[in-house]
Amino acid sequence: MKFLRIGDVVISHDIVGADSSKPAIAFINSLGTDRRIWSQVVEALSDEFTLLTFDKRGHGLSDLASPPYQIETFADDLIALIEHYDLRDVTLCGLSIGGLIALSTYDKRPDLIRGLFFADTAHKIGTPEFWAARIGAVESGGIGSILEPIMSRWFTGPYRTNENADYRGYCNMLLRQPVEGYAGACAAIRDADFTDVAKRIAAPAHCVVGAEDGSTPPELVRSLADLIPGCGFEIIEGAAHIPCVETPELFIGILRRFLSAL
Ligand SMILES: O=C(O)CCC(=O)CC(=O)O
Numbered sequence: 001m002k003f004l005r006i007g008d009v010v011i012s013h014d015i016v017g018a019d020s021s022k023p024a025i026a027f028i029n030s031l032g033t034d035r036r037i038w039s040q041v042v043e044a045l046s047d048e049f050t051l052l053t054f055d056k057r058g059h060g061l062s063d064l065a066s067p068p069y070q071i072e073t074f075a076d077d078l079i080a081l082i083e084h085y086d087l088r089d090v091t092l093c094g095l096s097i098g099g100l101i102a103l104s105t106y107d108k109r110p111d112l113i114r115g116l117f118f119a120d121t122a123h124k125i126g127t128p129e130f131w132a133a134r135i136g137a138v139e140s141g142g143i144g145s146i147l148e149p150i151m152s153r154w155f156t157g158p159y160r161t162n163e164n165a166d167y168r169g170y171c172n173m174l175l176r177q178p179v180e181g182y183a184g185a186c187a188a189i190r191d192a193d194f195t196d197v198a199k200r201i202a203a204p205a206h207c208v209v210g211a212e213d214g215s216t217p218p219e220l221v222r223s224l225a226d227l228i229p230g231c232g233f234e235i236i237e238g239a240a241h242i243p244c245v246e247t248p249e250l251f252i253g254i255l256r257r258f259l260s261a262l
Pocket residue numbers: 029030031032095096097098125150153189214215216241
């Protein structure tokens with residue numbers, strides 16, 4: 001576990017398998033999660049790749065800083081981490097809001113990027129009304145008030161049982177998320193539209209989505225893939241919004257295939 005001060009904000013992160021001869025991948029989290037969602041992916045890939053994970057400001061062990069945020073600010077944090085570790089030709093793997101951050105990072109610094117792997121995300125997610133309702137719900141009722149509906153979008157029914165210790169752990173992850181950081185990231189998603197950036201991508205790109213994703217459904221993710229020249233698209237059966245947790249083998253298999261073709 002590592003911490004980097006970027007300006008006056010401390011960002012929690014980790015770099016695993018660091019070796020300049022190995023290709024680098026930076027993983028970018030979804031809303032209300034921290035970098036531990038990548039643990040199975042990192043374990044599988046650390047012999048072959050240099051792997052950067054980090055907690056967005058307002059999430060995990062990173063500083064809250066001053067929400068509401070902008071996607072561009074999260075991208076600046078990621079660029080600072082990439083530069084700090086002198087990573088080159090990085091593949092960005094962004095989940096949901098992490099995909100918006102990947103698009104912004106590419107827009108700012110295409111020279112740093114080798115490939116873009118988008119999971120359960122889009123160029124534009126939700127409507128201003130949707131995000132206003134979500135922000136209002138957490139500000140008035142706390143994170144616990146949205147736990148059940150969110151979990152039903154993150155994970156499939158068979159995964160969401162009290163007997164599944166992993167499921168309970170991910171409920172705890174969301175419940176421990178600070179409201180201010182969560183609402184601040186909702187505002188960033190509300191204000192984001194990366195349609196034009198997606199159309200201009202010149203790097204290899206691939207989109208995946210869980211078949212049962214209720215947050216960014218397959219047809220929405222497909223619309224992102226359709227915007228990006230030459231972008232691949234695959235649906236992961238047996239997963240919802242967070243396939244890197246629920247179906248890690250399938251997720252890792254697709255990511256590996258994408259990386260090996262770069
Ligand atoms: O997961 C994200 O980063 C944003 C999309 C969303 O609405 C996820 C959720 O339902 O919590």
